[in-house]
Amino acid sequence: MSGEEVVSVDRDSEAIVRAILKMAEDRANAIRKEAEKRAKEIIESARKEAEEILRSRRERAEREMREEIARKRSAAEVEANQIILMTKSELLREFFRKVHEKLASIADGQEPGWNYEEILTKYSLEGAKILGEKEIFLMGREKDRSLLEKVAKKLEKEGIKASVDERTVPVIGGVVVRDGKDERRYYNTFDGRLRAYREAKEIEIIGRLFEGV
Amino acid sequence: MEAEKEAAKIIQEAEEEAKRIIEEAEEEAKRIVEEAKNAPVEVSVMENVEKEVAEIVHRAKVKAEELRKVASERINSLVDEVVREVLEGEWGGSS
Numbered sequence: 001m002s003g004e005e006v007v008s009v010d011r012d013s014e015a016i017v018r019a020i021l022k023m024a025e026d027r028a029n030a031i032r033k034e035a036e037k038r039a040k041e042i043i044e045s046a047r048k049e050a051e052e053i054l055r056s057r058r059e060r061a062e063r064e065m066r067e068e069i070a071r072k073r074s075a076a077e078v079e080a081n082q083i084i085l086m087t088k089s090e091l092l093r094e095f096f097r098k099v100h101e102k103l104a105s106i107a108d109g110q111e112p113g114w115n116y117e118e119i120l121t122k123y124s125l126e127g128a129k130i131l132g133e134k135e136i137f138l139m140g141r142e143k144d145r146s147l148l149e150k151v152a153k154k155l156e157k158e159g160i161k162a163s164v165d166e167r168t169v170p171v172i173g174g175v176v177v178r179d180g181k182d183e184r185r186y187y188n189t190f191d192g193r194l195r196a197y198r199e200a201k202e203i204e205i206i207g208r209l210f211e212g213v
Numbered sequence: 214m215e216a217e218k219e220a221a222k223i224i225q226e227a228e229e230e231a232k233r234i235i236e237e238a239e240e241e242a243k244r245i246v247e248e249a250k251n252a253p254v255e256v257s258v259m260e261n262v263e264k265e266v267a268e269i270v271h272r273a274k275v276k277a278e279e280l281r282k283v284a285s286e287r288i289n290s291l292v293d294e295v296v297r298e299v300l301e302g303e304w305g306g307s308s
Contacts, residue, residue, distance in 0.1 A: 017215075021220055024220030024221070024223040024224055025223060027223075027224050028223045031224070032230055034231065035235055039237070042235070042241075049246055053249040054252065058254050065256050068262075073262065073266065076266040076267075076269040079273070083274060084276060084280070087277035091284045095292065098289075103296060103299065106296070106300070114300075119300060194304075197295070209283075209284045212283070213276065213279050
């Protein structure tokens with residue numbers, strides 16, 4: 001091999017080496033570039049996932065907050081209704097307590113404008129008529145015994161034989177009329193009348209007590 | 214042969230760097246997702262519900278007071294009327 005030939009072979013070898021290294025560098029650069037691209041995709045995907053997580057958590061928190069607000073509002077409305085209902089109930093109790101008190105006062109003869117004896121006479125007559133008996137017994141409070149004796153005498157003038165029963169009844173006032181054999185009774189007491197009245201008219205009374213408020 | 218070894222080394226280093234880049238990206242991705250899972254979420258509440266709730270109850274108390282006032286003005290005359298109806302009306306008598 002001549003000297004010129006040796007120089008030529010060295011140059012070819014260097015060219016081959018450079019080419020091999022160049023190819024390797026290119027490949028290395030491509031690998032790095034591909035990795036960076038993939039890394040960007042991974043980060044981008046993670047950011048999207050994070051946004052979705054945050055959006056979902058925010059929506060859930062807002063929904064829970066709205067539900068909590070609705071629960072609190074509803075509980076407050078229930079409490080408000082209870083306050084109103086309890087007040088009405090208390091005032092209605094107070095009202096009927098006063099009615100009861102007044103009826104008791106009338107029965108004790110302490111109310112001007114009311115004649116308890118006349119009331120007992122009227123109630124006893126009603127009872128006698130309803131029972132259709134000519135002989136009746138009157139039952140009332142222990143403290144009404146003397147009044148009932150007077151009533152019995154009045155009834156006799158109406159052609160009804162009336163006696164005062166030995167037994168008494170625990171009532172505010174009024175009378176229980178019974179037949180001779182005590183098979184039938186007619187209750188004309190203040191308590192019964194008040195009970196019947198309340199059953200029939202309580203709603204109307206509520207309306208009148210609280211109308212316009 | 215030396216050039217081929219050098220080339221293989223260059224590529225291997227690139228592959229190792231690529232692997233590290235991907236692993237770092239994956240770590241960063243995990244961190245981003247975890248952060249989103251644990252970050253405090255702020256909810257804008259337009260209504261001041263506590264104030265509204267207190268207002269509802271307060272209104273009921275005011276109304277209850279008004280009911281007491283109005284009812285107490287009406288009770289006495291209504292008691293007289295009801296007592297008359299109870300004693301004179303068609304409520305009595307059950308046999």
